[in-house]
């Protein structure tokens with residue numbers, strides 16, 4: 001049920017979210033909104049709960065035994081932890097790219113075709129071919145692999161693998177893409193390509209990216225949220241966070257003075 | 260001095276060497292200072308102890324093997340031995356008896372002539388025993404003295420002991436390999452003898468197996484066609500057993516790795532693995548006494564012809580159950596080895612758990628699973644007890660699982676039990692069968708290990 005009140009371009013919204021691993025609280029009272037126009041960057045020191053929070057947005061924490069999520073998270077106004085939310089459907093709408101590229105040990109083609117096949121998005125072989133090509137083009141990988149679509153996806157370089165994973169995620173036409181440090185395993189050139197790609201995708205997809213790289217956050221995002229010890233300390237337009245943070249802790253962190 | 264006594268003395272000398280060398284090294288160290296000495300005092304001790312004991316022990320081992328021949332030689336020189344009969348059989352019986360009485364293993368003689376040789380045997384044994392003991396002790400002293408003379412602060416006893424330990428370990432691992440080589444050698448040798456009597460081609464392609472008729476003098480042609488045995492083995496071990504074991508093993512592995520809650524997994528996995536520890540003879544009983552009669556009455560009830568109280572199905576089913584833990588633990592390992600990231604990647608695309616298993620986990624784990632299955636097959640076709648008890652002896656070439664078939668291992672047991680001379684084609688056939696079995700299981704294992712290894716590399 002769409003909440004009639006919500007602002008049209010707010011895609012996902014989290015209110016008062018807590019995450020507990022058993023007794024241990026990893027996220028405390030976090031509220032944030034994600035929209036289509038702005039790429040949202042989550043920054044903060046290691047262990048502050050960025051990944052944990054990101055995973056609540058497509059319920060990947062459900063796969064962690066002992067993890068518990070409290071609070072309200074909505075996608076287009078619908079509670080994603082609500083009783084009538086189909087988690088499989090949710091994950092098709094909220095795609096995820098992981099920190100380490102994780103292509104399936106299948107061909108490049110099969111990697112991208114995986115999602116469309118499962119969700120029955122393609123009608124016939126030609127249609128599937130088209131989806132694969134379109135997704136790989138958007139991921140900026142098509143030209144490099146178009147002649148070897150049937151080679152194993154695991155034989156690609158790290159940067160290519162990560163773009164393949166992005167292509168794979170795009171192929172199911174998600175509405176939101178979550179990226180958990182997508183460039184941490186990549187060299188500067190591959191990183192630049194992926195940043196380009198993110199700028200490209202902006203506007204069509206709501207994008208949330210976790211990064212440890214301040215320059216990257218400044219380059220690709222328009223909205224930044226700073227996490228510390230499981231709390232959301234400060235959020236706002238990226239330029240503001242980077243030039244004029246309100247909180248001392250934020251300032252220390254982005255200037256590298258964080259101990 | 261008796262053999263045990265000598266052994267004891269040599270070891271004691273080694274211990275003394277250890278103490279002396281250690282004391283000496285300690286004193287040297289005190290004089291030279293800790294940094295000037297290369298090794299710890301106890302390492303010098305070990306060096307000397309090993310030099311004292313090892314050569315002497317090796318000598319004793321060799322000596323123990325050559326003395327019987329030397330003793331016999333000198334006994335035959337004795338005047339009493341000139342009266343021995345020329346006939347080989349009585350002659351060796353008398354000599355054996357005399358030897359047994361001399362060593363105290365036997366109290367009285369059946370053949371009075373043996374008594375005359377007892378004294379020469381005792382003399383010779385005493386003579387060579389004493390000689391061996393003396394040589395061993397001399398060797399121990401010589402070795403110890405040599406080693407002791409080398410105890411200096413700068414002497415690298417530490418490194419030398421390391422080297423010696425390496426050789427010891429190497430020797431230990433060589434024993435298994437050498438034994439295997441010996442087994443293969445004897446298999447090959449006996450098989451060659453068999454194949455000089457029976458054409459290998461007839462053996463490998465013949466359809467009729469009736470070694471009894473060959474033993475009764477009807478000639479070797481047509482009696483040793485082993486195809487029915489190969490078929491029985493494959494039918495039971497590679498077909499029926501695998502039809503049971505592969506799906507059940509795979510499904511239990513999937514359940515255990517993907518669905519079972521930790522508490523369930525905690526008791527279920529060991530329970531399954533206990534199956535692998537049940538002695539095969541127990542499975543054999545179960546197959547022969549419970550499963551086979553049940554299958555026979557079932558077959559009779561539904562009117563399947565040719566049902567026998569010993570059936571391929573009974574043996575195969577029970578063998579399949581026996582193999583389940585094998586397949587499931589290999590599959591479990593390979594599925595667990597598929598990185599969590601694969602699983603997450605699939606789930607994050609909106610795949611369900613069962614889709615993830617079917618489309619990502621099992622394909623990714625497949626090589627490992629295949630390796631496990633091949634190992635299981637190789638185990639199944641070499642399995643003996645179940646088929647001996649439940650599969651039967653009739654060498655039928657049949658597709659009817661309710662009929663009795665026989666297997667390679669069953670026939671080997673048949674051919675080698677009871678009174679046999681070891682030079683008839685009938686007994687030698689067992690070695691040829693063993694050779695075939697060995698080659699096949701070896702190939703299966705090699706292929707399986709390769710597949711598994713290649714698969715392991717895929718994720719490193």
Ligand SMILES: Nc1ncnc2c1ncn2[C@@H]1O[C@H](COP(=O)(O)OP(=O)(O)OP(=O)(O)O)[C@@H](O)[C@H]1O
Pocket residue numbers: 021024026044045046047048049050051052053064
């Ligand atoms: N499966 C889990 N079980 C228990 N605790 C966990 C689990 N995953 C994460 N945590 C804990 O939750 C806290 C937040 O972890 P999280 O992975 O979200 O941090 P992060 O901000 O992503 O760190 P990094 O930048 O190093 O990736 C940490 O203290 C971590 O130890």
Ligand SMILES: [Mg+2]
Pocket residue numbers: 050051052180
């Ligand atoms: Mg993280």
